[in-house]
Amino acid sequence: MREPLLMTPGPTGVDERVRQAAARPMTVPELDPEFPGFYRRLTGRVQELMETKADCLILDGEAIMGLEAAVAALVEPGDKVLVLANGVFGHGFADFVEMYQGIPVKLVKDYRHPFAADDLKKVLDQEPELKVCVLVHCETPSGLLNPIGELLPVLKEAGLLTIVDAVSSLGAHPVKCDQWGIDICLGGSQKCLSAPPGLTLLCISTAAWQAMAGRRAPIPGYYLNLSLWRRTYLEKGEFPYTPPVSSLHGLEAALELLFEEGLEIAIDRQRVLGEAVRATLREAGLEVYPVPGAEANSVTAVEIPRGIDDRAFRHRLWEEKRVMIAGSYGPLAGRVWRLGHMGYNAEPSRIFRTFLAMDTCLKEMGWKGKPLAPIWAGKMGGR
Numbered sequence: 001m002r003e004p005l006l007m008t009p010g011p012t013g014v015d016e017r018v019r020q021a022a023a024r025p026m027t028v029p030e031l032d033p034e035f036p037g038f039y040r041r042l043t044g045r046v047q048e049l050m051e052t053k054a055d056c057l058i059l060d061g062e063a064i065m066g067l068e069a070a071v072a073a074l075v076e077p078g079d080k081v082l083v084l085a086n087g088v089f090g091h092g093f094a095d096f097v098e099m100y101q102g103i104p105v106k107l108v109k110d111y112r113h114p115f116a117a118d119d120l121k122k123v124l125d126q127e128p129e130l131k132v133c134v135l136v137h138c139e140t141p142s143g144l145l146n147p148i149g150e151l152l153p154v155l156k157e158a159g160l161l162t163i164v165d166a167v168s169s170l171g172a173h174p175v176k177c178d179q180w181g182i183d184i185c186l187g188g189s190q191k192c193l194s195a196p197p198g199l200t201l202l203c204i205s206t207a208a209w210q211a212m213a214g215r216r217a218p219i220p221g222y223y224l225n226l227s228l229w230r231r232t233y234l235e236k237g238e239f240p241y242t243p244p245v246s247s248l249h250g251l252e253a254a255l256e257l258l259f260e261e262g263l264e265i266a267i268d269r270q271r272v273l274g275e276a277v278r279a280t281l282r283e284a285g286l287e288v289y290p291v292p293g294a295e296a297n298s299v300t301a302v303e304i305p306r307g308i309d310d311r312a313f314r315h316r317l318w319e320e321k322r323v324m325i326a327g328s329y330g331p332l333a334g335r336v337w338r339l340g341h342m343g344y345n346a347e348p349s350r351i352f353r354t355f356l357a358m359d360t361c362l363k364e365m366g367w368k369g370k371p372l373a374p375i376w377a378g379k380m381g382g383r
């Protein structure tokens with residue numbers, strides 16, 4: 001049996017060096033004199049990744065936890081929050097806002113189209129009391145990339161605090177937190193960084209800390225309370241509770257691999273291979289889900305060809321070829337497949353094997369389309 005291949009948009013495959021690192025001997029963070037420096041170096045790497053000088057933290061909890069913590073920190077009861085909703089995660093943000101008794105003001109677009117700066121101007125004029133905007137960089141369930149570099153300056157101009165979900169773009173697309181004015185940016189360990197799942201990476205701007213300090217009522221809760229980290233780790237160098245040692249060791253190795261390659265080169269690799277994946281699918285007559293120009297380089301959503309059963313196909317691909325691709329959820333369940341070509345997965349032979357396996361299984365299931373023959377479409381740029 002061939003080695004299993006997880007071509008999913010997270011968790012991705014994990015490099016051997018990362019797995020070995022996560023198996024390193026245990027330590028006691030509270031007592032080990034090396035540990036604070038290790039954690040500080042790691043958050044320094046997160047600053048490089050997010051292009052920011054702001055405070056960065058790595059929290060023990062899947063990135064969803066970070067999204068909730070960010071909303072809990074910046075949204076108070078009655079606050080109006082602009083929610084840019086053109087995908088599953090965008091709509092999901094509105095639920096978090098309501099849970100913390102904020103008032104979501106949703107700007108809705110269909111799941112194929114990215115937001116543009118012009119979309120924002122009207123709502124910003126109509127709703128002068130908006131305090132925060134939450135937005136998603138890459139909508140993983142639909143493979144859509146919102147051009148946040150164009151949106152953020154408009155939001156900052158209007159004086160809004162911004163929370164960005166960059167969970168499935170960080171490491172595959174530039175994320176320029178300081179230049180663009182992101183107040184809380186969220187990343188996860190198991191997407192484009194290809195470390196095991198379970199960690200939230202985030203940065204918190206000075207304006208976000210000030211907003212937390214100036215709240216009418218304290219942030220509710222304990223574990224999701226970001227201000228706790230200010231009072232402990234950032235002010236006294238003490239951890240508020242035990243950090244997840246092995247996960248952090250794994251993340252350290254994953255970030256070493258990324259920075260050994262070079263962040264820009266890794267982003268370029270994912271761009272080129274993303275283009276190759278889309279070109280291959282289109283050449284075979286399949287429909288890539290987002291409109292051209294709005295596709296993410298980390299994940300491609302492609303419409304399931306007519307007459308092919310979603311579950312039966314993916315089951316066959318896994319059982320016969322040991323290749324795993326993802327379906328989707330929300331309104332896209334049963335309508336698209338998703339190929340995760342992020343981080344560790346963005347490697348030509350893995351993509352090649354995926355297409356050959358898909359081609360064989362599609363033919364066995366009676367598909368009459370053109371072959372899914374991998375084509376090299378991209379240009380390596382800038383070097």
Ligand SMILES: *Cc1c(COP(=O)(O)O)cnc(C)c1O
Nearest residue numbers: 062063064089138140165167168
């Ligand atoms: C993966 C992901 C998250 C985190 O979701 P999990 O269910 O914890 O994996 C959040 N936002 C986006 C855009 C993601 O792709």
